[in-house]
Amino acid sequence: MLEKKDINLEKVVLIGVITREQDEDLSKEYLDELEFLTYTAGGEVVKRFTQKLDMPNPKTFIGTGKMNDVQEFVKENDIGTVIFDDELSPAQERNISKILNCKILDRTNLILDIFAQRAQTSYARTQVELAQCQYLLPRLKGMWTHLERQKGGIGMRGPGETEIETDRRIVRDKISLLKEKIKTIDKQMAVQRGNRGKLVRVALVGYTNVGKSTLMNVISKSEVFAENKLFATLDTTVRKVVIGNLPFLISDTVGFIRKLPTQLVDSFKSTLDEVREADLLLHVVDISHSNFEEHIESVNQVLEEIDSKGKPTIMVFNKIDAYEAAPFDEEDLIIERTKANYSIDEWKQTWMSKIGDNALFISALNRENLDDFKKRVYKEVREIHVTRFPYNEFLYPDVEDIE
Structure with missing residues (x-):
């Protein structure tokens, strides 16, 4: 690597x-x-x-x-x-x-630093700076000398500090200013969301680096930045998608991670409004990762923190092309068979079977099973849309008629 x-x-x-x-x-x-x-x-x-x-x-x-x-x-x-x-x-x-x-x-400091590198828009930079200041405040003593002095390298992007007598006041004042700035931008973004009308909203959520942006590009035929690094996406991207002549909105959000810093959860809660206001969640999971079950739990914890745990959710198990079960010798009585030896078909017979048709297995990169994915999303979006616009029920074909 x-x-x-x-x-x-x-x-x-x-x-x-x-x-x-x-x-x-x-x-x-x-x-x-x-x-x-x-x-x-x-x-x-x-x-x-x-x-x-x-x-x-x-x-x-x-x-x-x-x-x-x-x-x-x-x-x-x-x-x-x-x-x-x-x-x-x-x-x-x-x-x-x-x-x-x-x-x-x-x-925490490392994740904050990556966010500082990745933040592209003014909004994302403001949120990251707020999180950095909140992290910095109790750590002012013994750090570098002046707030204006910037050091390079990992963990040194963002605010520094002044003499200890005044730096706490400076950082507190800055936190207040950043919070006010975020409130102003939040109002603007709320107006933008309101202007989207009553279109059904779908949000991609999941652990970082599970392929959300790649899936977003495939569905929306757009070019959302994606690469094999953690937190490639910080800024929420919203695209209009049409499946079977039914339009809806899909948003790609920041990825979650275990031990996510509290400061980031707090400062990025406004960004996660796209998740909070979504009608349907697509929980993308990297099934090729050995600890994908723990990743699911970590995402669910964050969803609970932002009051989005009970939303209609489709589990999208991505990267089936990269999944490899560990070899297992049936005659070897010393080695106990574990989940690492499960094939994807065997995984489907575990707790995943309870999810039913809300569990999809795809490869966004290789476009495997994307037709089934689109049909399942279309079916869910259509049901939500028809409850909102009953007179449109006959405008959109049943899922069986989607090509």
Whole structure:
């Protein structure tokens, strides 16, 4: 995935913990995701450190011995950045920074930095800046010197700070100004949504990098930016789509992620109004990912936070072209068969069977099963449309007549 010879990538060390709630496999999964986040932000992971802990050290997050190992590795390999998989307290961040004498980030700071890179519109930039300021406020002490001074690299985009006596007031004032700015833009966007009339609204939701933007491009025949990096899409894109002469609106929203920073959930709640006001949700899932069930749960948690959990939802299991079941030897009595050995047909017989025709299996990239997908979406949109416009019932064909 990464080219070691790329001198533009920052050398990064990752640190995670293994706890009762987060076993070794889950810790590895989180660090894999953290490495992908680091790559997205412009870093190269040189080494990972993990430690088994009942609870994180309140002073340095990891134990003294492990910290010494990290310190030695950082010094010998000229590492510029160390990233922790969990959110650090302001005190932990300061203590670790003094010991390692390099840039210290946590998962939240890294995600905020990626959002700062990806924000294209004024609205997205305002939301990201608000989240950064809210994250920065309790961490002002011991950081860099002046609010006007910008540093480059991962985690250094966005606001800095002034002398400690005035910086808190400056950041609080800035938070107030940004909140007012967002309120103003929210009113403008509410007017825009109102101007769309009573067209049925469909929203694509899902974990980051599951193929929502690719699916959006296929359905709407538009060119929404899509690439194999986390959070490729920050700004909500809305397109008008017509299936079987029935028009409706479809929106592509920001992807979700595990351990999503609270500041981002709060500041992006207005962007997620497209989800909140949607008539139908298309929950896109990367079925080729080993932990796609946990991704589903993470998305459902965010949907619950924004009061959108009970909406009509179609589960769209994407990337069937990339799905590979782990090989299993029926005669090997030592190895226990797990979900990793399931074929897609076997997955369909699990809890997915309860979803019925609200579970679709497609490949947006290779356009597999897209006809079935369009017919199922058309059927749902038509039912919603007819309840809104009963006199239009005979204008639109039944799903069986859709080509």
